[in-house]
Amino acid sequence: MPEPTSYHVARFGWVKIVLAVYVVLFVLMLYGPFIVMVILSFQGEDGGPTFPMQGTSVFWYERLFNPSGTARDIGEYVGDFGNAGLRSLVLALLVMCISTVLATMAAQAMRARFLGAGPIFYLYLVGIMIPGVTVGLGHALFWQGIGIDKHWLGTTLPVHILWTFPFCFIVMLTVFNRFDRSTEEAAMCLGANSWRTFWHITLPIMKPGIMASALFGFTLSFDEFARTVLVAGSQNTLPLDVLGATTIRITPRIFAVGVIITLISFAVIGIFGYLMTASRYRPRFTGQEEHQV
Amino acid sequence: MTALAESRGVPAPSAGMTLTKKRARQALLLVAAPTILMALFCGIPLVSVVVFSFYKPWAYGMKPGFVLDNYIEFFTTATYLQTLGFTFLIAIIVLPLMVLLCYPVAYYVCFFVKSERLKLYILLLCIVPFWTSALIRMVAWLPLLGRKGLINQILMGIGIIDEPAEILLYSEPSMVFSMAIIWSVFMIGPIYFSMAKIDRQVIEAARDLGASAWTTFWKIIVPLTKPGLATGILFVFVVMMGEFAIQKFIGGGKTTMLANVLIQQQGLLQWPAASAVAVVMVLVSIPVIVLIFQFVNLRREL
Numbered sequence: 133m134p135e136p137t138s139y140h141v142a143r144f145g146w147v148k149i150v151l152a153v154y155v156v157l158f159v160l161m162l163y164g165p166f167i168v169m170v171i172l173s174f175q176g177e178d179g180g181p182t183f184p185m186q187g188t189s190v191f192w193y194e195r196l197f198n199p200s201g202t203a204r205d206i207g208e209y210v211g212d213f214g215n216a217g218l219r220s221l222v223l224a225l226l227v228m229c230i231s232t233v234l235a236t237m238a239a240q241a242m243r244a245r246f247l248g249a250g251p252i253f254y255l256y257l258v259g260i261m262i263p264g265v266t267v268g269l270g271h272a273l274f275w276q277g278i279g280i281d282k283h284w285l286g287t288t289l290p291v292h293i294l295w296t297f298p299f300c301f302i303v304m305l306t307v308f309n310r311f312d313r314s315t316e317e318a319a320m321c322l323g324a325n326s327w328r329t330f331w332h333i334t335l336p337i338m339k340p341g342i343m344a345s346a347l348f349g350f351t352l353s354f355d356e357f358a359r360t361v362l363v364a365g366s367q368n369t370l371p372l373d374v375l376g377a378t379t380i381r382i383t384p385r386i387f388a389v390g391v392i393i394t395l396i397s398f399a400v401i402g403i404f405g406y407l408m409t410a411s412r413y414r415p416r417f418t419g420q421e422e423h424q425v
Numbered sequence: 426m427t428a429l430a431e432s433r434g435v436p437a438p439s440a441g442m443t444l445t446k447k448r449a450r451q452a453l454l455l456v457a458a459p460t461i462l463m464a465l466f467c468g469i470p471l472v473s474v475v476v477f478s479f480y481k482p483w484a485y486g487m488k489p490g491f492v493l494d495n496y497i498e499f500f501t502t503a504t505y506l507q508t509l510g511f512t513f514l515i516a517i518i519v520l521p522l523m524v525l526l527c528y529p530v531a532y533y534v535c536f537f538v539k540s541e542r543l544k545l546y547i548l549l550l551c552i553v554p555f556w557t558s559a560l561i562r563m564v565a566w567l568p569l570l571g572r573k574g575l576i577n578q579i580l581m582g583i584g585i586i587d588e589p590a591e592i593l594l595y596s597e598p599s600m601v602f603s604m605a606i607i608w609s610v611f612m613i614g615p616i617y618f619s620m621a622k623i624d625r626q627v628i629e630a631a632r633d634l635g636a637s638a639w640t641t642f643w644k645i646i647v648p649l650t651k652p653g654l655a656t657g658i659l660f661v662f663v664v665m666m667g668e669f670a671i672q673k674f675i676g677g678g679k680t681t682m683l684a685n686v687l688i689q690q691q692g693l694l695q696w697p698a699a700s701a702v703a704v705v706m707v708l709v710s711i712p713v714i715v716l717i718f719q720f721v722n723l724r725r726e727l
């Protein structure tokens with residue numbers, strides 16, 4: 133008996149082949165710039181940000197970590213990629229924690245029926261509905277109006293949370309909507325109050341969802357520039373330094389930055405992947421825990 | 426059950442109503458912090474741009490006031506109106522193009538790939554480029570599409586064209602194309618999500634009742650993925666309205682969209698004018714967003 137999946141197009145074997153070829157082409161298109169980035173980051177010293185390669189070198193990586201180390205002035209944007217990277221990392225981690233906690237609270241609340249749940253749901257999504265530059269401009273003008281200097285953390289954090297929170301919230305809501313309520317009800321029946329039920333039952337089961345939401349928060353914040361550009365002030369985050377590097381003269385150094393950003397992202401995803409598999413909920417029915425409390 | 430709860434010293438909920446009320450009260454407590462913060466973070470920029478858009482334009486900065494100069498300036502300058510029109514033109518081209526490009530990918534992964542693990546790997550493959558810097562991915566199109574770019578070199582090498590094709594870079598088609606690729610993850614995700622939720626028995630039933638694969642596709646699968654399509658279109662439209670970098674790198678700055686005008690005015694310290702553009706951007710987005718919400722009840726879909 134054919135599988136239900138193949139059943140639907142059993143007579144159209146060629147559709148499958150055409151689609152398979154298309155998906156391969158699509159992935160190639162997706163990875164075209166990615167591959168170019170990796171290759172050109174090893175461009176020779178005399179080469180530019182285009183093909184052909186003028187030999188291979190790690191010159192552009194050296195320039196990245198030691199911009200003043202080379203005497204030759206190439207006329208490129210100086211930048212401060214190391215410190216910008218650190219700032220972006222701190223910002224992204226804070227944004228990740230705050231928006232995940234807020235999203236967990238909001239999604240947990242949304243499971244109950246209460247007055248105003250509908251409008252509040254849409255309010256949460258407004259953050260991604262307002263165009264990025266508008267958010268940036270509005271916040272920048274507000275701080276300017278009340279006379280507070282723009283700062284890469286202080287004034288940027290709200291803008292980032294407005295952008296990441298809706299995504300984290302959607303992820304958490306999706307997970308909660310597929311959540312089996314019976315385990316919680318069992319805990320309540322056994323006398324746990326709602327806080328203990330949440331802490332000992334809901335949260336452990338939700339852990340993979342929370343991780344996914346945190347990962348979303350981190351990556352969206354780490355790469356954000358359209359909102360950040362007008363509120364960050366004089367010290368740049370990493371995407372802003374990259375943006376700056378494209379304004380004067382593009383050199384292969386920008387591709388070296390790209391490779392490093394990719395490696396950081398992969399490291400973060402690796403950590404999350406590990407934590408997600410490690411934290412998968414394993415019920416322990418030993419019957420001992422309750423007596424200890 | 427109630428007896429058990431009471432025996433542990435917990436007052437049993439007397440009736441269903443009180444429990445619901447209690448839950449609602451807890452929910453309100455939980456929802457307070459995110460709601461206040463989001464209301465502030467959304468409210469601040471919107472109120473600011475509205476207020477400043479009525480300020481008097483000034484050579485360096487602005488003067489408080491309540492004038493319509495900035496809006497009059499916007500709606501009487503041909504280039505601004507063209508930009509407004511162009512922004513919508515690009516949206517009208519990019520959105521259907523993205524649906525055409527992304528739907529088959531989601532369809533293939535959902536219906537033709539059998540192993541769950543392989544499904545996950547292909548989806549991850551589509552998401553990985555999204556985890557690298559979006560800006561650098563835009564810049565990385567230049568060595569591919571430029572006059573001396575790889576694609577032109579290959580095309581000339583195999584003799585399809587004699588001179589480098591100019592249209593590959595710094596043109597509207599190249600801009601549309603790269604937007605579609607760069608944001609594809611926003612489209613594939615929601616489409617796949619709603620496709621995976623389709624009950625396979627519905628498809629089988631249609632086939633058993635004699636529907637052809639084509640009919641099944643149009644009458645069953647497409648209508649059931651409408652929420653995913655609407656969500657994807659919503660995401661892409663919103664990201665597109667606020668984007669200014671692709672126009673600069675791939676469009677070559679020749680063709681600008683509303684977001685570019687805003688950045689340009691801001692760079693010239695013309696904040697009232699920039700605010701007016703921001704207000705126009707929000708106002709023209711609202712009908713589109715409302716229209717999209719006619720096709721999807723996001724709250725029920727999740």
